[in-house]
Amino acid sequence: LGANSTASCKAGREEIVYSVDIAREFVPMVVPLMVGNVLFPRLLPWEVKAVQKKVKVGKEELYADADAMVSNLLHKAAFCNNTLGLSPYASERSLAYFTPETI
DSSP: OOTTOEEEEEEOSSOEEEEEEOOGGGHHHHHHHHHHHHHSOOOOHHHHHHHHHHHHHHHHHHHHOHHHHHHHHHHHHHTTTSGGGSOSSOOTGGGGGOSTTTO
16 A cells, blocks of 8 residues: 555544554545454454453553553542443453453
8 A cells, every 4th residue: 555554553541543644545445444444353363362461561560650550540430330430451350251252
């Protein structure tokens, strides 16, 4: 799709942002690809297994960063028993259920 094309996905607590930088002539080709990836994602087993390790590392980083931990606890207090009040990382108990089929 050109030498200067880039694609990225950033996920936060409240949003997921997909971004593609391409030349105008490739837009008709890229839009269906983006729609397909957003609506019907294909998660391969080895990709999910690789991310499991990153979940553990991310959780350790969250506990090490005081500002992030305070933000997490504020969300938990403000949105008690609501989706925004849940932790952004899976618990150790639920990592076993972190498979392509359950996601």
